[in-house]
Amino acid sequence: MESLGQIGHFGTGALGYLIPFLFVLTTVVFVHELGHFLVARWCGVRVKAFSIGFGPELFGFDDRHGTRWKLSAIPLGGYVRFFGDEDAASTPDRAALDALTEEERSTTFFGKSVWQRAAIVAAGPIANFILAIAIFAAIFTLYGREVTTARVDQVVAGSVAEKAGFRPGDLIRTIDGSRIETFNDLQRIVSTSADRPLTIVVERDGAPVTLEATPERREVTDRFGNIHRIGQLGLSRDTSGGNVTVERYSLPEAVVMGAEETWMVVDRTFAYIGGLFAGRESTDELGGPIRVAQVSGQVATLGFVALVNLAAILSVSIGLLNLFPVPMLDGGHLLFYLIEAIRGRPLSPRVQDVGFRIGLAAIIMLMLFTTFNDIWRLI
Structure with missing residues (x-):
């Protein structure tokens, strides 16, 4: 074996x-x-x-x-x-x-x-x-681990996210029933879900809102020059200042x-x-x-x-x-x-x-x- x-x-x-x-x-x-x-x-x-x-x-x-x-x-x-x-x-x-x-x-x-x-x-x-x-x-x-809340700071104009109804300030709660705690959680699911419809629940003005979006497949180049074809919605998060914290766990x-x-x-x-x-x-x-x-x-x-x-x-x-x-x-x-x-x-x-x-x-x-x-x- x-x-x-x-x-x-x-x-x-x-x-x-x-x-x-x-x-x-x-x-x-x-x-x-x-x-x-x-x-x-x-x-x-x-x-x-x-x-x-x-x-x-x-x-x-x-x-x-x-x-x-x-x-x-x-x-x-x-x-x-x-x-x-x-x-x-x-x-x-x-x-x-x-x-x-x-x-x-x-x-x-x-x-x-x-x-x-x-x-x-x-x-x-x-x-x-x-x-x-x-x-x-x-x-x-x-x-x-670095933690950034899954709050939307910007919606790219003309993107899948804009067409699906996302707005700045939305807080992502779940994707297809899976709980989202950080913006990194959102990115990992979206990047591996190109061309697959997702049901996303966001919190907006204190109330849940359900949105449907299909990540668009795009080519991106990482820091080493490798090309990856991943899914993207067109959402971004500000990672400057105090938006990113490092949390340690028991x-x-x-x-x-x-x-x-x-x-x-x-x-x-x-x-x-x-x-x-x-x-x-x-x-x-x-x-x-x-x-x-x-x-x-x-x-x-x-x-x-x-x-x-x-x-x-x-x-x-x-x-x-x-x-x-x-x-x-x-x-x-x-x-x-x-x-x-x-x-x-x-x-x-x-x-x-x-x-x-x-x-x-x-x-x-x-x-x-x-x-x-x-x-x-x-x-």
Whole structure:
């Protein structure tokens, strides 16, 4: 199955991208695989190897339980290999399993109950979500967040907002039923809702007013020169003077907010996927390892807090991606175990092998497509 203070500027060369990229990806992958590892150990499964990266081993060591902890040459993922596995994808070595004694088989992953196997598989993505919540909570507690009330200071003439009936002084309360507390909350929802009608409740002169508006898709360029196609309404907020405050939160409050922030990433991801199927979003926005490396290097110039915030977002994305019901991914394994629990027996080896091959082909095609997008974007 498939880690203080200010870092500052990493430079603009290759190392300026590589070091932040390895920091972010290694952190997320390590926590993901650690989730699998800890629950497997708890269930009594022997773990043969814990690897960060694929391919040839660069260095490693054996712990007292016989697990080989290693760093491998290709830093694009990782794996935990259990006793009885044929490969890093946790494909069963059926010949070896058949030759084991009953006692030996009980220490293999495939010798455990379907519920234990499901728990081991699910532990990886769950660990990613926990990591994200912990990072967000730490940021909210130690550094706080900038807060600007969701009050409209200006409505751009001729904009979607003006046509929808927004006025200066309106206080945004909810969007599609979701509570809006800051102007940043408004921006995040609107930017990812291009061409999708929104129901927005504002407070005007002490009374609620319901407005309908569809954010207009526009191209904007960020500080690093990257072009993004996002939704805009045409509302602005004055961020000068005392309009922006920094609020810090107690640990319990921060944990709740961290969970909300994590859910926001999940919700926006599903909104984007839904937009792809509806034809509202473009596949040009999909990125692979090259894109992650580029963004990591750019974000690192903003400091350590920004970089670990990116790690939290990436952790949610990897956890969510692994839950998709695609064979080879954790979600595909969970789908097989659900079918096994319902049928009372596992799918035949042939059906599982075909499923894994289809899943592998799908993953390879996705990687090739996102890498092509990355290269095209750079060109």
